[in-house]
Amino acid sequence: MDKHIAVLAGDGIGPEVMEQALRVLSTVADKFGHRFSTTQALVGGAAYDKYETHLPEETKSVCRSSDAILFGSVGGPVSEMNVPKWKNCEANSILSLRKTFKFNANFRPVKVIPELEYLCPLKKEVVDKGVDILFLRELLGDCYFGEHKTFNSETGVRTATDLITYDEEQIASIAEVAFKAAQQRRKKVTSVDKANVLDASKLWRAVVKEVSLGYPDVVLEDMLVDNCAMQIVRDPSQFDVVVLGNMFGDIITDAAAVLPGSLGLLASASMNREGFGLYEPPGGSAQDIAGTGTANPVAQILCIALMLRHSFQMEEEARAIEASVETTLKEGYRTRDIVRAGEPDQKIVDTKGMADRILEHLLAITVPSAAVCG
Numbered sequence: 029m030d031k032h033i034a035v036l037a038g039d040g041i042g043p044e045v046m047e048q049a050l051r052v053l054s055t056v057a058d059k060f061g062h063r064f065s066t067t068q069a070l071v072g073g074a075a076y077d078k079y080e081t082h083l084p085e086e087t088k089s090v091c092r093s094s095d096a097i098l099f100g101s102v103g104g105p106v107s108e109m110n111v112p113k114w115k116n117c118e119a120n121s122i123l124s125l126r127k128t129f130k131f132n133a134n135f136r137p138v139k140v141i142p143e144l145e146y147l148c149p150l151k152k153e154v155v156d157k158g159v160d161i162l163f164l165r166e167l168l169g170d171c172y173f174g175e176h177k178t179f180n181s182e183t184g185v186r187t188a189t190d191l192i193t194y195d196e197e198q199i200a201s202i203a204e205v206a207f208k209a210a211q212q213r214r215k216k217v218t219s220v221d222k223a224n225v226l227d228a229s230k231l232w233r234a235v236v237k238e239v240s241l242g243y244p245d246v247v248l249e250d251m252l253v254d255n256c257a258m259q260i261v262r263d264p265s266q267f268d269v270v271v272l273g274n275m276f277g278d279i280i281t282d283a284a285a286v287l288p289g290s291l292g293l294l295a296s297a298s299m300n301r302e303g304f305g306l307y308e309p310p311g312g313s314a315q316d317i318a319g320t321g322t323a324n325p326v327a328q329i330l331c332i333a334l335m336l337r338h339s340f341q342m343e344e345e346a347r348a349i350e351a352s353v354e355t356t357l358k359e360g361y362r363t364r365d366i367v368r369a370g371e372p373d374q375k376i377v378d379t380k381g382m383a384d385r386i387l388e389h390l391l392a393i394t395v396p397s398a399a400v401c402g
């Protein structure tokens with residue numbers, strides 16, 4: 029297969045981890061007989077330096093002429109958040125991309141690998157029950173893109189409002205994605221809302237229920253968002269696919285991101301209804317370690333796997349990457365963020381060292397000849 033990919037490495041650790049992820053991509057190409065071409069484009073602070081905007085037209089047009097977008101990370105040091113280059117950098121880059129390409133479905137898988145259980149802040153007996161959750165967050169509705177307004181009330185009191193809106197099509201669309209995903213997994217969907225208070229949530233609950241009728245093999249459970257926040261830390265093993273609106277999804281997925289122990293292990297995919305996708309580690313630009321060569325490249329490498337699976341339907345290739353990552357971690361290779369204090373058998377590596385080991389495993393995987401296209 030021939031595919032063209034827009035590479036938006038961005039700021040902070042973005043370019044370092046992207047470099048390693050692209051090595052993995054080219055190894056997959058060689059091994060499975062694909063051709064992947066890439067075009068790099070600027071985003072975030074890196075784009076601001078040249079264009080005085082965080083998402084220049086040039087970058088959008090590179091994305092438009094690609095089959096998928098690989099995104100690194102954006103954002104500046106916390107101490108410089110008011111410097112124009114960094115002000116609203118994340119929102120201006122990420123939200124604009126979501127709006128421009130109508131990415132409505134955000135896949136955020138969260139899994140605790142048994143070998144890395146020590147990183148999970150929960151008790152061992154809770155983690156031992158298994159943590160393997162696919163969060164599906166709606167990305168275009170809710171209070172994110174509704175009306176935002178700051179004004180003085182009639183009595184002169186400073187007031188602000190952000191309008192929450194959902195229509196039934198937006199809800200049905202993300203619900204369909206959730207039920208389809210659950211059919212490939214453990215066949216359970218938990219739909220999260222605040223239906224005891226919000227009309228938007230009442231509609232959410234009703235529409236998800238209607239969609240569920242088309243998926244009789246999948247169990248649907250409704251859960252209030254406050255309860256969900258509690259259940260995520262009390263017993264995460266109860267969840268398979270969790271579908272949420274934009275705002276609740278933002279908050280709950282960050283809480284769940286703590287479970288695997290490092291943001292350096294998480295990948296996410298944002299897809300539109302036509303199947304075009306952006307792949308991004310949700311961990312951010314980690315300015316504090318940028319340039320030190322110590323960032324964990326696993327999240328960005330797993331983004332390649334997600335891209336191959338969701339944009340190019342290359343399941344075999346995606347699994348080969350995931351298996352190589354898992355074996356590397358099982359062997360005890362550790363970047364700084366996942367080191368276990370007092371454990372003698374671990375091999376501490378830098379960004380490139382981790383990728384080297386993953387590549388070795390990838391190269392060693394035997395590809396059934398039917399999977400190689402000429």
Ligand code: IPM
Pocket residue numbers: 118119122123278310
């Ligand atoms: C995320 C981020 C974004 C969001 C910010 C940067 C606008 O927190 O992708 O979760 O709120 O969606």
Ligand code: MG
Pocket residue numbers: 278279282
């Ligand atoms: Mg967030």
